[in-house]
Amino acid sequence: MKAALLVEPGRVEIGEVPDPEPGPGEVRILVGGVGLCGSDISVFSGRWKAPSYPWIMGHEAFGIIEAVGPDVPSERIGQTVVVEPNAACFACDRCNRGVTSACVRRQSVGMNRPGALAELLVVPSRFAWSIADLPDTDLVCVEPATVVLAALRRLVTPLPNTALVVGLGAQGMMMSLALLDRGVAVYAQDINQDRVSFATDLGAVPAAAGSGRPFELVVDTVGSPSSMAVSLDRIEVGGTLLCLGLDSRPLELTAQALVRGQMIIQGSLTYDHPADFEATVAFVAAGRFAPGRIVSDEYPLESAQPAFERSGSTPGKTWLRIAGLS
Ligand SMILES: [Zn+2]
Ligand SMILES: [Zn+2]
Numbered sequence: 001m002k003a004a005l006l007v008e009p010g011r012v013e014i015g016e017v018p019d020p021e022p023g024p025g026e027v028r029i030l031v032g033g034v035g036l037c038g039s040d041i042s043v044f045s046g047r048w049k050a051p052s053y054p055w056i057m058g059h060e061a062f063g064i065i066e067a068v069g070p071d072v073p074s075e076r077i078g079q080t081v082v083v084e085p086n087a088a089c090f091a092c093d094r095c096n097r098g099v100t101s102a103c104v105r106r107q108s109v110g111m112n113r114p115g116a117l118a119e120l121l122v123v124p125s126r127f128a129w130s131i132a133d134l135p136d137t138d139l140v141c142v143e144p145a146t147v148v149l150a151a152l153r154r155l156v157t158p159l160p161n162t163a164l165v166v167g168l169g170a171q172g173m174m175m176s177l178a179l180l181d182r183g184v185a186v187y188a189q190d191i192n193q194d195r196v197s198f199a200t201d202l203g204a205v206p207a208a209a210g211s212g213r214p215f216e217l218v219v220d221t222v223g224s225p226s227s228m229a230v231s232l233d234r235i236e237v238g239g240t241l242l243c244l245g246l247d248s249r250p251l252e253l254t255a256q257a258l259v260r261g262q263m264i265i266q267g268s269l270t271y272d273h274p275a276d277f278e279a280t281v282a283f284v285a286a287g288r289f290a291p292g293r294i295v296s297d298e299y300p301l302e303s304a305q306p307a308f309e310r311s312g313s314t315p316g317k318t319w320l321r322i323a324g325l326s
Contacts, residue, residue: 002166003118004304005054009046015054020114020122022069027076027125030084034116035060035295035319036311037170039119041248043110044308051112053120057129059085059109061116062139065128066163069214072125081128082142082279083116084277085109086270100273101150117304132285137292140319141174145291146243146280148174149269153221153276157240159184160216164207166231167222168195170317171244173294176204177221187215190232198315202293215239223247232257238295240264295319 005015022028038058042048050057061083065076065233087107088100107113109123115239131139148171152159163179165172168190176186180203188199189207196206214236220227223245232253235241241263257263283289296316299307304320311318 001119002301003056004058006044006050006057006187007054009145010044012044012308013054014302014304017056017118019120022067022122024069024071025120025124025126026069027065027072027081027128028067028122028218029061029063029076029081029128030066031061031063031116031119031121033062033136033140033172033319034058035144035317036307037317040110040115041308041312042078042138045120049243049252050225051257056115057110058115058320059083059111060140061085061109061121062136062142064133066120068125076128076130079128079130080133080139081120082130082131082139082277082281083109083123084127084146084271084273085116085123085143086273087124088273090127098272099284102268113217117301117320117322119184125179126274129281134284134288135292136321137295137319138284138290139292141291141294141317142277142280142284142293143170144170144288144317145178145273145284146172146276147268148178149280149283150229150271150276151175151244153279154266154268155217155240155242156266157217159262160183160239162187162215162218163217164189164231164234165199165204166190166207166220166227166234167245168192168199168315169221170294171221172219173199173202173292173316175221175244176202177289177291177293179219180204184217192315193315194315198296217242219244221245225249225251232263235263236263238262238264239273240266243267
């Protein structure tokens with residue numbers, strides 16, 4: 001099969017690799033398209049190490065099941081599916097508590113098992129979710145939508161009438177959409193004004209318009225010391241800071257600010273199996289929520305290199321079309 005291969009940090013080449021074979025409990029998907037997300041870009045740039053080179057990246061995938069492993073019903077062949085790219089072991093303590101997102105033996109497509117930027121992808125059957133025929137851009141955004149919807153499901157405080165979203169990458173855009181869908185007035189903040197304009201087109205208000213006011217809910221999708229400083233500064237007393245950004249640098253926060261602000265700081269990582277994907281698939285299929293609205297750029301697989309290079313500076317999400325499925 002053809003695949004986009006990361007041959008070294010910063011350089012992708014299109015090459016041929018052997019077709020993967022579905023083992024017991026697995027299905028093989030003819031990949032229709034793959035969205036690029038921040039974690040893929042971290043692997044591309046070398047900030048996160050690939051397990052080996054050449055490496056196949058990508059995890060936000062949809063496609064059609066075209067082969068099944070020995071014990072998987074053949075009725076699955078032909079189904080349009082979206083991929084839940086983090087497979088859990090279902091045996092560790094965390095899995096037993098239902099927190100599969102923190103499984104100690106988590107297998108992540110494109111991170112520690114081969115990624116989706118290829119013509120074929122093998123995943124466990126239960127992690128390939130059958131879904132109605134929807135626009136490709138909606139299908140490619142089901143995974144990032146699930147990250148956001150799971151974060152809102154986990155929220156320990158009720159949703160307020162207004163919220164501030166800090167950082168308008170794909171996660172921030174998707175969070176803005178999800179909050180707007182629930183009737184929350186969203187103020188959006190980013191250092192990139194093109195992203196602020198994109199969020200405004202989706203229905204958010206530029207945060208500068210509400211400058212200075214505190215918010216009962218602040219969502220930080222970046223996690224850098226500078227974005228978290230902005231976020232911590234904007235929380236209303238008793239308010240919640242919901243964190244989605246993965247940044248390993250330490251933050252500046254005093255116990256006094258935490259106590260006086262009576263803050264609730266909550267982190268949320270991906271989603272738990274099976275409830276979160278099940279909910280998103282039903283939600284998107286019902287037509288209530290079109291996550292593909294955050295997409296701005298499409299490339300063919302052959303243009304993976306420029307797609308990766310430019311995706312960091314475009315206002316919306318970038319995706320790669322792989323097979324002409326529809
Ligand atoms: Zn992602
Ligand atoms: Zn586990």
